[in-house]
Amino acid sequence: MSENTPTGILVMAYGTPETIADVEPYYTHIRGGRKPSPEQLADLIERYRRVGGQTPLYHLTLAVAEQLQARLERDHPGAYRVYLAMKHWHPYIGEVLPQIAADGIEDVVGVVLAPHYSRYSLEGYRTYAEQAITKLERPIRFHFVEHWHDHPLFRALITDRIREALRAFPPEAQGQVTVLFSAHSLPEKIMRMDDPYADQLRESAAAIARLVGLDDHRFCFQSAAPTPEPWLGPDIVDYLQTLHDQGSRSVLIVPVGFWSDPSEALWDIDTEAQAKAHELGITLRRIRMPNADPEFVELIQAVALDQVQQLP
Template identity: 45%
Template sequence: MPPSPVGVLVMAYGSPPSMDDEAIYAYLRHILQFYRRTDPDPEAVAHLKERYRAIGGSPLYGITERLAAGLQQALERASPGRFRVYWAMKHSPPFIEDVVPRMARDGLDRAIGVALAPFRSRLSTDGYYRVVQEANQGLTNPMAWTFADDWHLHPLFLALWQSRIEDARRGLPETALVVFTNHSLPERVRRWGDPYPTQFEATARVLAERCRLPHWTIAYQSAGGGSEPWLGPDLIEVLRAYREGGGTHVLAAPIGFLMDHLEVLYDIDVEAQAEARSMGLHLVRTPMPNDDPRLIDLLADVVTRKAVRQ
């Protein structure tokens, strides 16, 4: 009897599955319960709904589904019948904790988890993997799980972003500033020795060298609430300082993200863009990888290499 396929679970952060008030509330409540053990107030729900309305709703579901389908096809071409790909969300349906038991019911006994985030952190990628492990421990016959190795300096990841940056720079003056952005996390991750900021900085540095950028910097964006400090500098502060110094053109390269979703489509394209216009600054953004074949090939390579060592 041939061995059962190796399961592959690709995981994204999540988004409301609809613009209904109930869906927005459930999504935000799941996030706040996960991190703070609290419920959202009506003002927070209304604010989140307004942000999603401004971008016409999130395309995250469709992108994630296409990415998983593309990954299945790429793995099947290389190793017919060896892998079976699933996808799940951390904070919205289909939840990770629901998909893991489904994989077991489908007869899988081995699986590889891949969080769709390029930089590792206890508060980011490791959080996805903890949910997987907790769901797995609740099974009658737990599966053998392993998780993706770091891929922030993978040649395909670098090539993917290099092409996007170089294409976007063609319409800008040589003096334009390239700002590499990443989702902010609480500042305490530095005290932990968390790899998140160093991986982000290393990737930005390598891309700046490969693209031969004369002017570049890094910034964090989309910081959460609460009273504790978050990683910086903040994107808006970087834009303001650059404009005050006489700068006129900026290219945002959100290398901490893979797909179009709220943090890109609203926080950069709406919020940061409005700030830039108010300063007289010309701001453009690189397209996101989304389901680009090079991202699919990268993930297939990460999965295949991990399966060899499993």
């Protein structure tokens, strides 16, 4: 790492369609070039229509990157340059790496805005980046942060959000709220691959529950894709029925696998799970997501600089 050359920080997120017309090409990219069926496309479009036509993911990611650049410039003038890239939408990872090379960057730290690692999901970010780097005339050293679910600032941030949300329940519910952690489901086959995803998630939930001081907490998955193969469960909507049958009437959702308000929160929790909770007579709330709040930007800065300290 050259002392006179800035270190690149590549902030990466999943991506989201910007308009209804983008839904088909977006999901085609997710599916490796296979278009969704007309029925799948109609369902996806309806979901985006019902959450306002788009999610705030891109603008939130941009805000994180811009705030991160400002913080780094304040604390380390001229030492870092922050870039933004998406896995499945513009600006694609493969579009941004050539710009990083053109700017003369020699080392770039890649941070995905997702706390837990899976070969099925996060590894794709590294793959896209490394594929782009092989095509560059000028080489770049790429340093990938695999996970940050165990970072103290992450756990403290979610702990604070849980405490804030619990205080908002009515007095009669205090002490009676079931805290339900959730994360995006993945195909069950990852368990046969010794993938760390599920273990990291349960580790996060247990550690955060201890910090909050909870005697009990629950865990579920959400957002499973409609494929023939089984996905990790229990599903959040089905699990609400289980909680109801066990006597729960107030539930706080903690989407510990997410950092922002993506479609998985706006649709799967705020729409589908909320409808099920209403049917069951359950008061359902979720924590305020980190989004681009200063505490989250501070966390991502710490994660990136921890990786920088390991560079040769």
